[in-house]
Amino acid sequence: MIVVKDTDEYNSDEPSVITIGTFDGLHIGHKKIIHELLEKSKEQKCKSVVITFEPHPRTVVSNDFDIKILSTINEKKKVLADIGIDQLYIINFTEEFSKQTYKEFVQNVIVEKNNAQYIIVGYDHKFGKDRDGDKNNLLDLGKEKNIGITVVSAKEVEDTIISSTKIRKALLEGDIEFANKMLGRSYSLSGKVVEGSKRGRTLGFPTANLEVEDDNKLIPQNGVYFVEAEVDSSKYYGVLNVGLRPTFNNRVEPIAEVHILEFENNIYGKDITIDFIQRLRDEKKFNSVEELKDQIRADIKEAKKNIKNINN
Numbered sequence: 001m002i003v004v005k006d007t008d009e010y011n012s013d014e015p016s017v018i019t020i021g022t023f024d025g026l027h028i029g030h031k032k033i034i035h036e037l038l039e040k041s042k043e044q045k046c047k048s049v050v051i052t053f054e055p056h057p058r059t060v061v062s063n064d065f066d067i068k069i070l071s072t073i074n075e076k077k078k079v080l081a082d083i084g085i086d087q088l089y090i091i092n093f094t095e096e097f098s099k100q101t102y103k104e105f106v107q108n109v110i111v112e113k114n115n116a117q118y119i120i121v122g123y124d125h126k127f128g129k130d131r132d133g134d135k136n137n138l139l140d141l142g143k144e145k146n147i148g149i150t151v152v153s154a155k156e157v158e159d160t161i162i163s164s165t166k167i168r169k170a171l172l173e174g175d176i177e178f179a180n181k182m183l184g185r186s187y188s189l190s191g192k193v194v195e196g197s198k199r200g201r202t203l204g205f206p207t208a209n210l211e212v213e214d215d216n217k218l219i220p221q222n223g224v225y226f227v228e229a230e231v232d233s234s235k236y237y238g239v240l241n242v243g244l245r246p247t248f249n250n251r252v253e254p255i256a257e258v259h260i261l262e263f264e265n266n267i268y269g270k271d272i273t274i275d276f277i278q279r280l281r282d283e284k285k286f287n288s289v290e291e292l293k294d295q296i297r298a299d300i301k302e303a304k305k306n307i308k309n310i311n312n
Contacts, residue, residue, distance in 0.1 A: 003090065004087060011112060012115050015047075015115050016115055016117065017044055017119075018051055019034065019049075019121060021125065022056060022164075023071070026075075026079045026080070027162050027167060028155055028182065028183065031083070033152045036120050040118050044117055044118055046117055047086040048084075048085050048087070049085075049087045051114070052090055053093040055216075056216075068168070069214070069218060070171075070218055074190070100129060101128050102132055111145060119138065119150070120152060121149070123151055123154055157181050167179050167183060171218055171221070172220070173221060176220060187276045189212055193269065193271075194209050194210075203296070205300075207258060207259045209255060212256065221279075222254055223279055224279070224281050225280060229258055229273070229275075231265070231267055237307050242256050259296075261303065277306070280303070
């Protein structure tokens with residue numbers, strides 16, 4: 001997959017089929033759109049292009065934006081490359097860019113820079129200044145500029161129309177399994193392993209403290225989770241705690257720390273990825289270190305039971 005960042009110098013003569021969106025989470029609703037994009041690009045014999053924005057547009061146009069993102073730009077690159085998209089076109093979303101009308105956006109970005117022959121969008125797609133453009137405006141512009149338009153219907157899971165907002169809500173409530181159903185994969189955090197207080201090692205359960213790669217990345221509700229960790233391209237199961245370590249009263253901001261099962265390597269400074277599989281319990285304060293250690297043993301026992309179920 002070719003990655004192109006929006007610059008004044010970039011203009012493509014090669015015809016394309018495109019889709020546009022923030023695609024936060026790249027959930028199965030988004031993938032329905034992207035599948036249609038790939039099918040149409042084969043049919044039209046054009047390259048497939050996903051146009052997205054960095055940073056999230058609402059961080060620029062909303063004064064009270066405090067929603068954490070589901071996907072960093074690096075995570076989007078990986079997922080889209082795995083799907084088989086030909087090109088990812090990343091727009092640097094600025095206040096000046098946000099002032100373009102939907103007609104200007106279509107002409108400047110879609111027609112002139114990407115030579116779009118066909119556009120695929122979701123049923124609720126909005127674009128342009130103040131989000132004035134919608135699917136009906138796009139259909140009109142398509143007729144005017146001789147560009148084909150396909151509007152993709154909503155995707156549902158358990159009678160719920162999937163959206164990034166609903167996935168955020170599920171994660172913040174600790175409902176990992178429902179969030180994963182909507183995503184179509186396990187929710188993940190990526191980052192570097194940094195030194196901590198080494199408290200886990202003194203307890204007999206060493207942990208890797210994760211410094212998440214993007215401060216705006218959403219971290220699920222505090223609690224203990226059964227996870228899968230990818231280290232040096234190898235995968236291991238583990239138990240991860242998100243929280244404030246209330247037994248020791250030594251955190252102001254939540255931290256994610258993972259105990260990787262049957263793993264003793266020194267991984268300080270390495271980049272790892274954590275996939276959330278199941279929430280085991282709430283975070284709680286224990287009356288003693290021994291009580292905490294007993295609970296960790298119970299968490300590990302539960303994790304190993306899950307591993308056995310996965311492997312059977």
